[in-house]
Amino acid sequence: MKKLILSATVLFLMSSKVVACSWYDPDYEYFNLFTQSIIKDKTYLPFLHTLSNRFYGHEHFEIPSxxxxxxxxxxxxxxxxxxxxxxxxxxxxxxxxxxxxxxxxxxxxxxxxxxxxxxxxxxxxxxxxxxxxxxxxxxxxxxxxxxxxxxxxxxxxxxxxxxxxxxxxxxxxxxxxxxxxxxxxxxxxxxxxxxxxxxxxxxxxxxxxxxxxxxxxxxxxxxxxxxxxxxxxxxxxxxxxxxxxxxxxxxxxxxxxxxxxxxxxxxxxxxxxxxxxxxPEDKNMAYFLLGYEDYSNPILMMEKMYDNDPNSEILKVLAARSVNELERSYLPIYFNAPTKGNSKANSADQKTSDTVKDKVEISEVSFWQKIKNFFNNLFSSNKNESSPKGSGQSDDQLLNNPNRIPFYTQNQVYGSDDKSANFINDFENLTSKIKEKSADEFWQITDAYLSFLKKDYEKSKETLDQIKTTNPEYLTQINRMKMLNDIVSQPEINSGFEDHLMKDYKDFFAVKVPKKETDSLAENYGYDEYSQPSTNDFLRDILANRYFIQGDDAKSFLMNNQLSDLRYNPNLDLTKKLEVFCNKKDKTNFEKEIIAKNINEVGNPEAFFNVIYGDFAIRSADFASAKKYYEKGEQFSGLPLPEGRYDYATDDYKKYTDASKLYNGFNNISGLIFGHNVWESYQSDAAQSMKAEDFVNQFPQIKSNMTKLELATAVLDLQKIGNGKDEKGAKANQLIGNLLYNTSILGYFRQVFVMDFDNANGGKYYFGTTDSPFQYYYKNYSNNVFIKPDNFDLAVSFYNKALTNSNDHEQKARILFQMASAEQGKYYQYEANNSPEINYDDPDYSKKQEDYMKNMASTKNTKYRTYFAELKKNYVQTQTSKALQTSCSYYDYFMKKN
The missing domain is CATH 1.25.40 (Serine Threonine Protein Phosphatase 5, Tetratricopeptide repeat)
Structure with a gap:
């Protein structure tokens, strides 16, 4: 079910402010680590910060009358x-x-x-x-x-x-x-x-x-x-x-x-x-109302309230609201990668652009932190063994990494075209003044929290250690902040620190029991109930980020995802690292009890990994390696299959009577995978959309129903036959070309080598550059769009061998049309990676858009119509060409053009 809504959820999750859906709640978009309601006068609770309701907290409390x-x-x-x-x-x-x-x-x-x-x-x-x-x-x-x-x-x-x-x-x-x-x-x-x-x-x-x-x-x-x-x-x-x-x-x-x-x-x-x-009380109340209504930057009103009465209770309300506003920018539930392509940067000598430096507040390792790290490493039983060789980076390099979260991110102001303002420095200066005149520990807690947001963990810790209070709400906030400072300030998460996490903070990492789905949209479309982000979630994000920048990709992935999520966007490098982690014998207790708990629902992990390796190998035309991997993947349990499918012909949802005959990621691959399109319809049955080549009976290796191992074995045999320079060799190469094209993004069997169960549209079928989009961690892995792009040149190379060795004009015409189809895929990739960056409000938008379209049309006709041109020049009289003109409107258009 997740696959069916993937395209929509990608757009939703990658946007920080989406308000069109009725179930969207902006108060669930940050981690809420500072409890606003610790203010002492609870009558002002409704005026704490919220974007979900007119007033705060109706679902949590009722003010006595x-x-x-x-x-x-x-x-x-x-x-x-x-x-x-x-x-x-x-x-x-x-x-x-x-x-x-x-x-x-x-x-x-x-x-x-x-x-x-x-x-x-x-x-x-x-x-x-x-x-x-x-x-x-x-x-x-x-x-x-x-x-x-x-x-x-x-x-x-x-x-x-x-x-x-x-x-x-x-x-x-x-x-x-x-x-x-x-x-x-x-x-x-x-x-x-x-x-x-x-x-x-x-x-x-x-x-x-x-x-x-x-x-x-x-x-x-x-x-x-x-x-x-x-x-x-x-x-x-x-x-x-x-x-x-x-x-x-x-x-x-x-x-x-x-x-x-x-x-x-x-x-x-x-x-x-x-x-x-x-x-002063009346004046502060009036200033509060002004600050409450005009909330782009509350510091001016807070300054006036401070001048009137630094002990004002209503001043604390405005301060709590201000902390919450900053939290939404410093602690979002998802950090979006700001650039296209693979932005992952975890090398020790990475150079940061001035632009990134301006946006990210960088922390130096304090003297006391270095002493603490020294003793942590000195008394650690396993030293730096969380990854086979450690991160190879110094504390300074890790702490100064520009991708180290949390940091300030400018968001769209809810319900407005404005951007959020970062007033943290002015706010910190104000709280420093207020805490000197007010006896309420609230201001010390606030000051410590602002230091935490600014990554000044040592100052935050010193402030917290000085607070003397018996207020239970204050104590809860203080203890949580001490824990946060301890974890977030750690330069590298090594085995010694993992032992510390298990000893002192294990309860924070307990897996939450999923809530019952009550929302009708969740019930109909497979969303889990949109639950409140927790301290547990924040800590998992922090550790996922730390593992990511220190090179422990497998642990980073498993902090936010389950192993089964890998199948939605198979990634070769990540798969290798996950296999190493899964096979690791001497896991720490933290790795065993917290991280490895997410190794789930893939049956035999070794078989799961080898099927992924085999898929990557066969897409790269490394058929021998693919066969070896598939031999090790025969115990693959298969992909979870739906109960049925939507039938476009009858406009009805039909349940499967026997799922054992369906393609499940390894079994039940149709022999038509070596055929060609009769017409392009992904919703139709294979027998309606595809046709076997007339000569396929000459190759008994191709069965009507195959496993991936049988398929790889058959392709290897075809490759050997294709080494010959005769007509049969030409046909063998044509079949291999068909296989590679038919399993590309344009092919009817495009699901076979990308860990999907059918060819319905979804996140995998994307023409643009699809390197890993992750820059900070692997969070929301299954809802991101990326997979290794198809190499259409591989299909073309096999078709070329077939074309060279064939003497049959009809066969040559078919081969050239298949080559033209592959070339069309190359154009689509070029087009997706060269989209125009023209703003709709550009006064010259129409002209620029028209110029772009003309340029793309020229490029297509000069660089990506090679095989159509050859068909038209040399094979227009063949029966194959004439038949293609009746079944392919674009080919017919091209043939009739002057």
Missing amino acids: ENIESWQKFFGNNLSYVETQTLVEKIPMNDLNSFKKGNSGNTILSKLGSYQKYAEAIDYLIEAKYLEPFMRINYVESPDSFYFTPEQNDKNATKLDYAKTVSALTSLYNAAKNPEIKLRYGYQLVRFNHYTRNYEASTQAFKKYVKPLQLKTAPYFLALDQLAGAQRGLKMTGEANWNFFQVFKNSKSRKESAFISMQLTDSASFNNLLKRAQT
């Missing part, structure tokens, strides 16, 4: 928070009336004692529960509205009798003796008038019934929220914003709604808030 806490206190803390919430929000009005009459059996109400003890409160709750279903503003559809909004609930405040409701609430307000209950009736009067759009009456109700009580408890801010809404209805924007601002500042559970209600659409709105703000 100060209204429920106020009721809890009112009832003398006889009820728990949950019980109080049930009483206020869920217990039916009938139960309260029964309690009032003395016959309720409700267990929560029984804890309050008698009705008389809390009579005013129970009466208020009865009235509130009566009103609550109607307490919403009536929605009025705009006559110009494009969409029709169906009525979801016909109950709203206008459904109540206005005069009777106001009279009842006023009477109850006047009768109440307890100021807290009186305040709640006042809140109901303000709210009711607001929701009936009697905005002026709502503001008067606040002045008359709420303000005189001079209580700034939870009901007061509920009423203030409603007052601000009424002021918004009266177009009193400045007053409304200020009152919503007060709710935002003082309410715990209504910060989100107050923030949304504020209309801070321009600098004037913020300036009005700042003018009215008298205290």
Whole structure:
């Protein structure tokens, strides 16, 4: 199933900001190693950084309501928070009336004692529960509205009798003796008038019934929220914003709604808030809102907040958001290679371009780090044996390698055309100042983390070691950071350090149990549930990167992939290194328990590797070597096969009745692999698309159904026959040419030597330069497009031998057409590797594109139509040529051209 979606997933995974798919979540695109939620005031959690939702963390926490806490206190803390919430929000009005009459059996109400003890409160709750279903503003559809909004609930405040409701609430307000209950009736009067759009009456109700009580408890801010809404209805924007601002500042559970209600659409709105703000706390709150809304670079706002109050809690929120913003650029879940082709650079004397140096922050090995490394090596039992000869690079060379992750990568700002800004140096300077004036260890932790992102691990460690705290969240973050510094600062991952990983950090490398697929897209298309990246994943990326730059390719591959992933893009050099690692007898515990766990699902590994070697050999026309490898690969378990295939003719998915007769990577290869195309249709059965050569019965070596070993044996026999200069030798060479063409990217049997089970389109069938695209590690190996390009000249060389030794004009015409087809493949490769770099916004785009097309057409006709030209010149009268004109439209076009 993975193969069927490969082309789409390649585009998705190679893009850092893709938002078209409903299951895409930008908060899953970085490793989240700094826990934002360690801020002490949890009421500000919704305003931490997130790109997935309007506010942060709704799936993780619920902020306690100060209204429920106020009721809890009112009832003398006889009820728990949950019980109080049930009483206020869920217990039916009938139960309260029964309690009032003395016959309720409700267990929560029984804890309050008698009705008389809390009579005013129970009466208020009865009235509130009566009103609550109607307490919403009536929605009025705009006559110009494009969409029709169906009525979801016909109950709203206008459904109540206005005069009777106001009279009842006023009477109850006047009768109440307890100021807290009186305040709640006042809140109901303000709210009711607001929701009936009697905005002026709502503001008067606040002045008359709420303000005189001079209580700034939870009901007061509920009423203030409603007052601000009424002021918004009266177009009193400045007053409304200020009152919503007060709710935002003082309410715990209504910060989100107050923030949304504020209309801070321009600098004037913020300036009005700042003018009215008298205290440092108010000013910092206003600066926070400005920094929250305009988030390209938050340092300016943080500087102003620091000047007002370095101990401000809201300043920590903006700082946590800033760390998270930087994390998204320093710790992406995938580092894209910036250049085309093979960018792998792990040689000791690699020279780095100035451009790369400017982008990558390079760390020197500190004096203490060198001492630590010395003792690690001194007491290591295996010294530097993680690879047969070690990396051959010094600590300085390894640490200064420009491909050493993590480093800053500029990303597209989510939902914008802007690029992310790297403000880490200014941020570090600010945190250094704040931690000197603030007693909260948060700033030391932040400072240490910024040093970690900048690769100044020694400074980060020193800062962490100085922190004294008992805060459990802080301690968790500190311990994680100490571990990260320890691992990420290690120049080379040798056997001694692997022993250290197993001893001290083994739990971080535990394999996660896959979550159950719940997403419908995942179920239909084979995606695993898009799970949150973890510290485990980050450490695996780090080690995969370290192994990569020190030359331990096999271990780098297996840190991020399973061995079975190799079949999606077989790579000869990597295969050899993986075979060496798999056969290694003296693996360290880390290699055995962590890395080798990913040697999976390939059956006999030796057979698996030898089939890959055989495939590469036969594609290179080294048939003798191919036979030797296939002899060692006979125990190959085969590729995992699908349950069925899509039938384009019937537009239906058909299940296979007997999969044992299908090609599985080694068995069931049709003898038509030596034939030629009748027509080009990859979806049709082989018998419809392919035809055996008329003379194939002269070669009994070719069976109708073969294994790869039988195929290699047959080709070797054909090669020997082809050494002859006679007609049979010509035919043998033609068959070999057919085999090489038919198993190329253009051939019907193109899957046979690339570890695929059918010829359906996918990542392997790519004409461009396909060297390894990996520069930092082998992560997402199966979702990258690369494989050794076809050498069409090999097929042409065998066809040339056939052409030279054949005296049959009909056969020569067929051979020349096959050679022309191979030459077409060479052109496609040339075209793919010479695509124009023209921007769509270039004012001369059309002309440049036209010039490019003319140049490509000229090149094609002068350099890649050699055999078509010879066919037209010397063989136009053959029956083969005439038949080809009816079956190949392009050939017909070429033959009719002047």
